[in-house]
Amino acid sequence: MSKETFFQNIGTIAYEGPRTEKALAFRHYNPAEVIDGKTMKEHMRFSIAYWHAFRGVGSDPFGPGTIVRPWEQGTDVVSIAKKRMDAAFEFFTKIESPFWCFHDRDIAPEGATLAESNKNLDAIVAHAKELQKATGVKLLWGTANLFSNPRFMCGASTNPDAHVFAYSAAQVKKAMDATLELGGENYVFWGGREGYETMLNTNLKREQDHLAAFMHMAVDYAKSIGFKGQFLIEPKPKEPTKHQYDFDCATCIGFLRTYGLDKYFKFNIETNHATLAGHTFQHEIEVAAAAGMLGSIDANTGDLLVGWDTDQFNTDVKELTLAMVSILRGGGLGTGGLNFDAKLRRPSVDAEDLFHAHIGGMDSYAAAFKIARRILAEGKFEKFVADRYSSYDSGYGKDIEQRKIGFKELEQLVLTNLGEPKLRSGKQEYLENLLNTYLC
Ligand code: XLS
Numbered sequence: 406m407s408k409e410t411f412f413q414n415i416g417t418i419a420y421e422g423p424r425t426e427k428a429l430a431f432r433h434y435n436p437a438e439v440i441d442g443k444t445m446k447e448h449m450r451f452s453i454a455y456w457h458a459f460r461g462v463g464s465d466p467f468g469p470g471t472i473v474r475p476w477e478q479g480t481d482v483v484s485i486a487k488k489r490m491d492a493a494f495e496f497f498t499k500i501e502s503p504f505w506c507f508h509d510r511d512i513a514p515e516g517a518t519l520a521e522s523n524k525n526l527d528a529i530v531a532h533a534k535e536l537q538k539a540t541g542v543k544l545l546w547g548t549a550n551l552f553s554n555p556r557f558m559c560g561a562s563t564n565p566d567a568h569v570f571a572y573s574a575a576q577v578k579k580a581m582d583a584t585l586e587l588g589g590e591n592y593v594f595w596g597g598r599e600g601y602e603t604m605l606n607t608n609l610k611r612e613q614d615h616l617a618a619f620m621h622m623a624v625d626y627a628k629s630i631g632f633k634g635q636f637l638i639e640p641k642p643k644e645p646t647k648h649q650y651d652f653d654c655a656t657c658i659g660f661l662r663t664y665g666l667d668k669y670f671k672f673n674i675e676t677n678h679a680t681l682a683g684h685t686f687q688h689e690i691e692v693a694a695a696a697g698m699l700g701s702i703d704a705n706t707g708d709l710l711v712g713w714d715t716d717q718f719n720t721d722v723k724e725l726t727l728a729m730v731s732i733l734r735g736g737g738l739g740t741g742g743l744n745f746d747a748k749l750r751r752p753s754v755d756a757e758d759l760f761h762a763h764i765g766g767m768d769s770y771a772a773a774f775k776i777a778r779r780i781l782a783e784g785k786f787e788k789f790v791a792d793r794y795s796s797y798d799s800g801y802g803k804d805i806e807q808r809k810i811g812f813k814e815l816e817q818l819v820l821t822n823l824g825e826p827k828l829r830s831g832k833q834e835y836l837e838n839l840l841n842t843y844l845c
Pocket residue numbers: 508548593595639641675703714746
């Protein structure tokens with residue numbers, strides 16, 4: 406790593422325990438703590454999103470960026486990109502994050518031609534490889550930005566112009582090469598502008614067919630280069646387009662199964678996307694887990710009073726506890742992790758704010774992880790739920806689950822024997838109070 410340091414006044418963040426008065430310290434995330442034979446660092450698999458942490462400048466539709474970083478100086482864009490990456494790896498190390506994630510165009514500047522863009526990417530990937538080696542920080546996933554450049558204004562693989570499809574394929578091929586080169590454990594597809602604004606100019610069926618063709622090409626290409634990482638699809642219901650094809654996990658499951666792609670994909674679930682789709686974060690995790698497709702998490706949150714992807718850091722321990730219960734119950738994230746796809750608010754202009762933001766996110770997830778483990782170990786909710794469904798454990802209930810009986814037999818049973826079902830309380834209020842006993 407370069408000798409120059411960019412966060413001079415901030416050292417490696419240390420775990421100081423829940424009662425510490427120190428702001429730049431972990432209260433719950435103790436990276437070295439061993440739980441069930443694995444360190445917290447290994448359990449949480451935190452990751453920093455390069456695009457927000459190192460390309461975000463605080464701009465919004467009403468004004469330009471507010472955040473000025475000292476490493477963004479010079480005239481040669483590739484040298485600046487390298488310096489920025491040095492700063493990023495210093496940050497990853499000081500914040501004790503084992504992973505990072507990128508889009509091709511966040512880390513390397515886009516050139517005048519694809520060949521030039523590829524050359525820039527090669528230079529930066531080589532630099533990132535050295536930094537990964539020097540710091541031990543690993544790549545959770547890579548992806549391609551198929552939405553910022555004007556050429557993608559009507560989508561990438563769902564673009565009505567095959568020329569744009571071809572360009573997108575070339576770009577994803579290169580992003581997959583970069584991900585493989587950096588040992589990425591997953592590769593993410595977020596739909597970007599894969600959707601439409603008006604049916605007046607759109608052939609929905611053809612666009613979906615093209616999206617599927619693109620995904621199949623990606624699967625084939627991964628095989629051909631020996632990329633063994635997990636493919637992840639990141640659902641999002643709207644923004645930028647009005648109708649995104651990858652609306653939510655359920656929609657994507659339908660799409661992937663329709664086109665014979667389901668065995669190659671899992672989900673990267675983003676909290677803010679779940680709520681934009683009218684779901685809770687926990688709902689999306691459960692839908693993915695039920696399909697055996699729980700992959701990774703984009704750890705952020707929206708603002709329920711604002712209808713877009715505000716990408717805030719999530720410090721809501723209750724929401725995260727429920728999510729963690731579902732993640733742990735669903736068998737964990739495997740090669741996935743908790744990636745902070747979250748950005749600073751526009752007035753948070755200090756470099757220190759980057760630390761406060763990630764400390765908050767990490768501590769909240771770590772606290773939630775510990776509470777969720779206690780909830781599952783004590784098994785009170787599990788027992789309640791098991792009892793609630795126990796009529797399916799034997800007799801005709803079991804026959805229903807095993808599809809051994811049909812309408813005729815069930816009608817007979819009700820008429821001759823069962824009669825009217827008794828009302829059994831769902832006990833929601835009792836369970837909400839029980840949940841609070843773990844939280845406060
Ligand atoms: C945008 C998405 C994006 C993906 C990666 O809303 O969250 O940042 O995570 O392309």
